[in-house]
Amino acid sequence: MSLAITSAISLNPSKRVLPGFALSLGISLLFISLILLLPITGLLLQTAGMSWNEYWSVISDPRVVASYKVTLWAAAWASAFNGVVGLLLAWVLVRYEFPGKRIVDALMDLPFALPTAVAGITLSALFAENGWYGSILAEAGIKVAFTPLGIIVAMSFTSLPFVVRTVQPVLEDLAVEDEEAAISMGGSDLTVFRRVIFPSLWPALLTGIALSFTRSLGEFGAVIFIAGNMPYVSEITSLMIFIRLQEFDYAAASAIASVVLLASLILLFLINIWQAFYLRRIHGR
Amino acid sequence: MRTSAHLRIGDQPWVKWSLITLALSLVTLLLLVPLFAIFAQAFSGGLESYIANVTDRFTLHAIGLTLFVAALTVPINLVFGVFLAWLVTRFEFPGRKLLITLIDIPFAVSPVVAGLLYLLLYGSNGWIGSRLMDHDIQLMFSWPGILMVTVFVTCPFVARELIPLMQQQGKEEEEAGVTLGASGWQLFRRITLPNIQWALIYGVVLTNARAVGEFGAVSVVSGNIRGETNTLPLHVELLYQDYNVVGAFASSSLLAGIALLTLFVKSFVEWRQARQRHALNEEEI
Numbered sequence: 001m002s003l004a005i006t007s008a009i010s011l012n013p014s015k016r017v018l019p020g021f022a023l024s025l026g027i028s029l030l031f032i033s034l035i036l037l038l039p040i041t042g043l044l045l046q047t048a049g050m051s052w053n054e055y056w057s058v059i060s061d062p063r064v065v066a067s068y069k070v071t072l073w074a075a076a077w078a079s080a081f082n083g084v085v086g087l088l089l090a091w092v093l094v095r096y097e098f099p100g101k102r103i104v105d106a107l108m109d110l111p112f113a114l115p116t117a118v119a120g121i122t123l124s125a126l127f128a129e130n131g132w133y134g135s136i137l138a139e140a141g142i143k144v145a146f147t148p149l150g151i152i153v154a155m156s157f158t159s160l161p162f163v164v165r166t167v168q169p170v171l172e173d174l175a176v177e178d179e180e181a182a183i184s185m186g187g188s189d190l191t192v193f194r195r196v197i198f199p200s201l202w203p204a205l206l207t208g209i210a211l212s213f214t215r216s217l218g219e220f221g222a223v224i225f226i227a228g229n230m231p232y233v234s235e236i237t238s239l240m241i242f243i244r245l246q247e248f249d250y251a252a253a254s255a256i257a258s259v260v261l262l263a264s265l266i267l268l269f270l271i272n273i274w275q276a277f278y279l280r281r282i283h284g285r
Numbered sequence: 286m287r288t289s290a291h292l293r294i295g296d297q298p299w300v301k302w303s304l305i306t307l308a309l310s311l312v313t314l315l316l317l318v319p320l321f322a323i324f325a326q327a328f329s330g331g332l333e334s335y336i337a338n339v340t341d342r343f344t345l346h347a348i349g350l351t352l353f354v355a356a357l358t359v360p361i362n363l364v365f366g367v368f369l370a371w372l373v374t375r376f377e378f379p380g381r382k383l384l385i386t387l388i389d390i391p392f393a394v395s396p397v398v399a400g401l402l403y404l405l406l407y408g409s410n411g412w413i414g415s416r417l418m419d420h421d422i423q424l425m426f427s428w429p430g431i432l433m434v435t436v437f438v439t440c441p442f443v444a445r446e447l448i449p450l451m452q453q454q455g456k457e458e459e460e461a462g463v464t465l466g467a468s469g470w471q472l473f474r475r476i477t478l479p480n481i482q483w484a485l486i487y488g489v490v491l492t493n494a495r496a497v498g499e500f501g502a503v504s505v506v507s508g509n510i511r512g513e514t515n516t517l518p519l520h521v522e523l524l525y526q527d528y529n530v531v532g533a534f535a536s537s538s539l540l541a542g543i544a545l546l547t548l549f550v551k552s553f554v555e556w557r558q559a560r561q562r563h564a565l566n567e568e569e570i
Contacts, residue, residue, distance in 0.1 A: 019469035024372035039402035092308040106552040113544035115498025117518040118537040189294040218395030221500035238397040268393040
């Protein structure tokens with residue numbers, strides 16, 4: 001009897017056997033509407049109250065435009081840096097055994113676990129002119145703290161785990177046969193990496209870099225302590241929103257925020273579509 | 286000669302050890318030294334000054350508020366996360382994929398924008414806030430506002446940990462339970478919970494870590510009233526701007542301690558999950 005029922009279930013997957021559909025749907029939709037969608041609608045309503053000219057003059061203000069450029073450039077450099085470093089760290093963690101490996105692996109998530117304000121004041125202290133790193137770099141004539149370079153440092157730190165954690169599982173699951181075949185056919189290490197390993201690795205690497213970039217665009221806590229926040233030079237867009245809020249100019253803050261929100265939502269959807277696409281390619285589904 | 290199982294690139298000793306050395310140097314410079322610097326700075330005035338800083342009246346209040354907000358945030362997002370994961374992994378319905386994408390929004394949105402969203406809606410000029418003001422209810426610039434934005438920024442963590450795991454485990458076990466006449470609660474307690482308990486613990490730990498450390502969003506809605514609406518990360522900022530660097534790092538060291546605990550729990554959970562998988566594989570053999 002029960003066998004007949006279970007086979008009927010597996011033959012008819014569209015039938016809902018498990019309880020709790022209405023309850024979990026209700027709770028999830030209520031929560032998402034209240035916590036996520038309602039506040040976003042609030043922002044849209046606020047910006048809808050502005051005329052197009054007002055809106056445009058706020059979001060194209062030269063100081064704000066300078067902050068877009070600083071944010072985009074710094075996030076691009078930070079995620080590129082993380083692409084290279086993250087690939088190296090993932091490779092070493094997956095491929096090699098060495099003492100302390102488990103500690104290093106655990107430590108990799110520190111930037112996600114550490115509050116951003118703590119990261120900010122720590123990096124700022126390290127890279128200040130009298131700090132441990134800053135004093136050495138100063139001799140080479142490099143200033144990091146209170147320059148755009150400091151923004152890149154803070155963004156790299158807070159988003160470092162993304163590339164490591166997306167590349168790591170793919171490296172672990174890599175089919176060894178292709179690699180062995182390529183080696184036995186006499187390919188050099190670099191050739192094998194470039195022709196055999198990298199082609200299956202790069203979709204995950206790109207995902208990690210994109211996640212790192214998205215996170216960097218929105219990073220606030222870590223950046224403001226080290227950036228110096230000079231108008232036109234080292235002000236990030238999140239800070240521009242914050243400054244407009246402190247001036248009680250809610251309309252301007254909302255207008256700039258709507259630009260940031262739109263950009264991050266587009267990035268989020270692109271990353272999700274991209275992930276679904278390449279996962280399907282890998283698993284052949 | 287290398288055995289076929291070890292025919293891999295990058296295994297020559299000089300390649301291997303130079304990559305490991307490079308990776309470990311980067312980990313030291315990027316992660317270990319900053320972590321060490323937090324505690325070095327915190328204790329730079331000696332143990333007595335550390336204790337004095339940590340037991341300062343305003344610091345104690347900030348610790349209390351931070352723990353209070355985290356203690357409310359975690360259960361809210363735990364319940365929501367479990368229901369959402371149950372919904373999207375146990376049922377097929379139109380809009381399922383969209384729901385999974387929506388839940389990622391808080392990860393993509395800048396914390397400052399998150400704070401602004403709530404300020405616009407629930408602030409005294411806001412659509413809901415102004416109506417609440419008529420009844421003398423003020424949410425922003427007091428702890429309910431801090432709680433609301435904290436729930437927003439941390440709501441994906443539990444769901445994000447559970448969804449891939451529950452997807453992978455499938456629903457056969459629960460369906461068998463239904464045919465045996467188990468109620469919804471029995472299904473969850475006896476079948477689902479034992480399968481997901483470690484991922485659930487990790488989700489909770491991540492939620493807690495972020496709830497305790499959130500800076501940008503809280504900073505927008507808190508009003509930074511010392512001894513009233515100052516959370517621990519905001520207190521760090523306040524002390525740092527007052528040039529009380531040792532005090533700022535003393536508070537930071539508490540947050541860093543929570544971060545280290547988070548990393549420890551994560552390693553432990555992963556170890557348990559690996560053992561569970563291992564045991565399952567043995568059973569199948």
